[in-house]
Amino acid sequence: MTGYLLQAFIYLVAAVVVVPVAKRLGLGSVLGYLIAGVLIGPVLNLVGNETETIQHFAEFGVVIMLFLVGLELAPRALWRMRHKLIGLGGLQVGVTVLFVTGCAILLGQVWTIALTIGLIFSLSSTAIVLQTFQEKGLQKTQGGQHAFSILLFQDIAVILMLALIPLLALPELAEAAQAAGSKDGHAGASHWLTALPGWAYGLVVIGAIAAVIIIGHYFSRSLFRFVAASGLRETFTATALMLVIGIAALMNLVGLSPALGTFLAGVVLANSEFRHELESAVEPFKGLLLGLFFITVGAGINVDVLLDNIGIVTAITLSVIVIKAGILAGLTRLFSIRGTDRWLVTLSLAQAGEFGFVLVNYALQNHVIPAQTAQLLSLVVALSMFLTPGLFILYETVIAPRYTKKTNAQQPDVPEESGTVVIAGIGRFGQIVNRLLVANGVATVVLDVRAEQVALMRRINTKAYFGNASKPDILHTAGIAEASMMVIAIDDREASVTLVKYLKSAMPHIKVLARAFDRGHGYRLRYAGADYTVSETYHSALEMGAEALRQTGLHETLVEQRKAVYLNIEAEQSDGLYAAWADDASGERIDNNYLKLFMQLESRIAEAMQQSHDDAQTEVTSRNRQHRTEDSGPM
Structure with a gap:
């Protein structure tokens, strides 16, 4: 038993030590595993004949x-x-x-x-x-x-x-093997297949494949429903492994x-x-x-x-x-x-x-x-x-x-006109911002590093220019000095933070609005000097949550009321959470104080929703009483 445990320990140590180093050096995990095997095998001789097994x-x-x-x-x-x-x-x-x-x-x-x-x-x-x-x-x-x-x-x-x-x-090889007492290579469970004629073996193979399809399509769902009903995840894992191992054994059995x-x-x-x-x-x-x-x-x-x-x-x-x-x-x-x-x-x-x-x-x-x-x-x-x-x-x-x-060999475009707002990125987020501004008469200059995206925008009559907005010379060519605002909607987290820092140091008069990937990225953008940030999924997720409430049967008025309560509490707590994040000296930006405030935010939202529910119930009760009083009055 000790020998098996020691061998397992050697393999695991080799993987734990070598693979992360290989990944860090850019070699990939596969080469890391291969190098680990060479080290414990041919180089150090820590493993032996059990490797093949x-x-x-x-x-x-x-x-x-x-x-x-x-x-x-x-x-x-x-x-x-x-x-x-x-x-x-x-x-x-x-x-x-x-x-x-x-x-x-x-x-x-x-x-x-x-x-x-x-x-x-x-x-x-x-x-x-x-x-x-x-x-x-x-x-x-x-x-x-x-x-x-x-x-x-x-x-x-x-x-x-x-x-x-x-x-x-x-x-000659078969005769030599028989002379040396060699055993036939078909020993095992599938040995009986070698005695079958070709057509019979073909039927066996077709039957095995048909069994996999029939079992997988008709019987597996009932089995999984039965197992899932138990609520035991380890049993579901065992069932999945049983299915894979069983099919592998069946295929191996028929060759x-x-x-x-x-x-x-x-x-x-x-x-x-x-x-x-x-x-x-x-x-x-x-x-x-x-x-x-x-x-x-x-x-x-x-x-x-x-x-x-x-x-x-x-x-x-x-x-x-x-x-x-x-x-x-x-x-x-x-x-x-x-x-x-x-x-x-x-x-x-x-x-x-x-x-x-x-x-x-x-x-x-x-x-x-x-x-x-x-x-x-x-x-x-x-x-x-x-x-x-x-x-x-x-x-x-x-x-x-x-x-x-070669793809990026295209030279940056020189915008034909300046705009009040410069938009970096014309992806799914930047398109909506640009469309809203242009529809309201605001002149924009749109930059994107993807030539194919720029070409696509021009095909639908949206003015866009090829250029990397994170480069100062491109920004100046786009007329950033005459603009009053910049919207950052690029897909690179680090580049967006760096761009905010540059704009706020070189052109502090410009308002900077930046798209964030999540709350943490939004804090980093705000810390860099962005005037306004918004998480790309925040409002869409809020609308989805509101729709989910509607689907549960909650009245439209109550849904809008509770959505407004959620937005107000988030806004009230936002500055406190950011201050706690920015005040953390550890560099991780998430300390116990931040976590405490975040849990308080969750509690406040829950309390507010319950209060909204109670107020709604009180209002309904009051209306019912008023209706009963009116109904019981003189004719």
């Missing part, structure tokens, strides 16, 4: 990840991306398999081994790519969506690869990819009312297991084999990355993927993937490749995954900035 367990993180991805994709969304899925993904897998197979044959490999190598290297790392996309906010970009389509097709293709590999077995099975289940449940609860229940397990998986990849690198074959392993790894990147670059051109999206797809998918380990072991068990070849292939897969964060760093630091410069 732990890796098989940690691969379940990929299974959970694809379940969560499926929850985000309703069947209609999946159908809409069918062209990218089949076209782009199918061509990537097919062309890569053919090209790598051809290269392996030229290097002297038997065609069956060469084809197996092509299948292994055609896959990319779903775990690394999707995790990195999520961290860097790239999953919603066009390039991120194209890359996801390819990854999804690869996961589907694993099914066909698992079915094809046993057919490539070499008789399919567990990740694909759980992805399918996620898609089926994407429209379920329990989708968000399922996400929150299994998300922590995904992050922990994926981190453990990356650590085991780093720790599992066999240094002895690597050093003995450092030249060939490095050459194969770099060749795989270059070949896959070249094929992907060609496909992006074919499918008219341009700009940073083309580079994102090309570089993010240029590595081999975690399913490569599965195919290598599967091919070894089925006597398709010799043990020495399997070791080299595993090292190439691991090393290419290890280099992947570096490709993302190359994309972020070298490629993306170049395209950004």
